[in-house]
Amino acid sequence: MTRSMPGPPGESTRYKACFTRKPVLPKLAGAFSCRVPITPISEHCLLIGPSPRRDIVAAMAEPRDTPLREGDLDADPLRQFARWFDEARAAGAFEPDAVALATATPDGAPSLRMVLSKGVDERGVAFFTNYESRKAVELEANPRAALLFHWPELGRQVRIEGVARRVPRVETEAYVRGRSRASQLSALASPQSRRVPSREWLEQQVAELDRAHGAEELPVPDHWGGYRLAPEAWEFWQHRPNRLHDRIRYLPADDGGWRRERLGP
Numbered sequence: 001m002t003r004s005m006p007g008p009p010g011e012s013t014r015y016k017a018c019f020t021r022k023p024v025l026p027k028l029a030g031a032f033s034c035r036v037p038i039t040p041i042s043e044h045c046l047l048i049g050p051s052p053r054r055d056i057v058a059a060m061a062e063p064r065d066t067p068l069r070e071g072d073l074d075a076d077p078l079r080q081f082a083r084w085f086d087e088a089r090a091a092g093a094f095e096p097d098a099v100a101l102a103t104a105t106p107d108g109a110p111s112l113r114m115v116l117s118k119g120v121d122e123r124g125v126a127f128f129t130n131y132e133s134r135k136a137v138e139l140e141a142n143p144r145a146a147l148l149f150h151w152p153e154l155g156r157q158v159r160i161e162g163v164a165r166r167v168p169r170v171e172t173e174a175y176v177r178g179r180s181r182a183s184q185l186s187a188l189a190s191p192q193s194r195r196v197p198s199r200e201w202l203e204q205q206v207a208e209l210d211r212a213h214g215a216e217e218l219p220v221p222d223h224w225g226g227y228r229l230a231p232e233a234w235e236f237w238q239h240r241p242n243r244l245h246d247r248i249r250y251l252p253a254d255d256g257g258w259r260r261e262r263l264g265p
């Protein structure tokens with residue numbers, strides 16, 4: 001269990017299985033005799049080793065100055081997004097495609113959750129979900145929505161606002177067929193956003209569907225599919241060390257392209 005690990009500067013210590021970043025049960029923590037930070041995750045679980053959050057905070061606090069100048073920006077927000085997305089991936093962003101999706105009821109009550117974007121192109125930003133979920137019920141009644149990508153490793157966020165419409169069925173089928181059987185079973189079994197009797201009930205639904213379909217291909221549920229949000233506005237935000245951050249918004253121009261404007265941070 002014991003192995004030599006480089007300690008903090010000025011210390012030469014033999015650490016025991018530290019820096020694992022694997023959560024361990026609190027009762028086992030004593031066995032590790034670590035001199036590294038221990039982060040409580042829950043009453044049942046501790047994280048031994050530096051917390052990932054500290055890395056993000058450290059990255060944010062780093063004296064990084066990457067100005068966002070008008071001249072450096074692509075005239076097309078989609079190409080600008082693609083550039084930033086690639087840079088986020090190259091910087092090791094955790095799930096760079098994770099995006100917060102805000103919807104609202106017709107009378108303006110907002111709700112917010114994360115989804116995974118599954119393709120960003122000239123048609124918009126696609127994501128997949130349950131058509132009976134809260135977000136879908138809200139989108140059907142009010143298709144106006146907003147997305148927020150956040151890449152703390154680079155001190156960047158991208159806001160997108162627009163209208164979300166269902167993707168063609170054939171696209172949903174292609175996407176679902178590319179997912180693991182376990183993911184397909186969960187999507188089939190789960191009445192997303194509705195009250196369920198218990199965790200056991202959900203697991204039983206999955207087991208029953210699995211048994212019922214044996215080795216055959218699972219059906220693509222009618223109540224499952226994609227939306228694509230067609231952007232009507234984009235905003236690129238770049239952290240600056242002095243907190244005088246850069247914000248550039250793209251809005252539709254009269255000639256069918258995009259015009260850019262700088263916003264106060």
Ligand SMILES: Cc1cc2nc3c(=O)[nH]c(=O)nc-3n(C[C@H](O)[C@H](O)[C@H](O)COP(=O)(O)O)c2cc1C
Pocket residue numbers: 095098111112113114115116117127128129130133134135136192193
């Ligand atoms: C990183 C992350 C990615 C997620 N991706 C999806 C997704 O692609 N589709 C989805 O329906 N739910 C996804 N979820 C779960 C949603 O955040 C949410 O719990 C669920 O869709 C129900 O939301 P609603 O009740 O507002 O409709 C994700 C959650 C996280 C944290």
